[in-house]
Amino acid sequence: QVQLVESGGGLVKPGGSLRLSCAASGFSFSDYYMSWIRQAPGKGLEWVSHISGSGTTIHYADSVKGLFTISRDNAKNSLYLQMNSLRAEDTAVYYCARERSSRGAPDYWGQGTLVTVSS
């Protein structure tokens, strides 16, 4: 069965960096777009970024463009999010999700990892 397990969250000071990972199993990882979606405490969902199966097509939300970098390692069935220059407003649970296609719905989600940006 499809499984997505995020890791790497934690407490970081403003201006700091963090790298999130998502380990995928149960499907042909390289065949799917993968995305990061976040949810600030008590707030709604915000799509952050996605990457094509080959890694050649990448899109970001304006709120993270130039600050976050999405990448993948198909040999390791892993998705990553490098987050730099973190701000308090980046505090959220970060979910990785599988997307059915470039215009597809995120159909499987991980359990999420909490990132807290605070001094």
Added chain:
Amino acid sequence: DIQMTQSPPSLSASVGDRVTITCRASQSISSYLNWYQQKAGKAPKLLIYSASSLQSGVPSTFSGSGSGTDFTLTISSLQPEDFATYYCQQSYSTPKTFGQGTKVEIK
């Protein structure tokens, strides 16, 4: 960016009620509209994709309709396990924006 507007923000309903949630896009998104259910402390769960296609394993009490800019999620007979927050999302273009959510509470 495409803005997604959900209504109502919250509603109270009883078990067995028919519930309708609407979602409006700021421009045409064809049928690239998805619906999710989220329970407290859990990841969202895909219910409906492409406006009206039921995700595998989702009860048939859930249905979706619409195209262009106006969409609807209907729960034909509300069950105790359906009390949750529901989100729409457009996947027509990036960023794949979400609506602000509709919290369905017990009356």
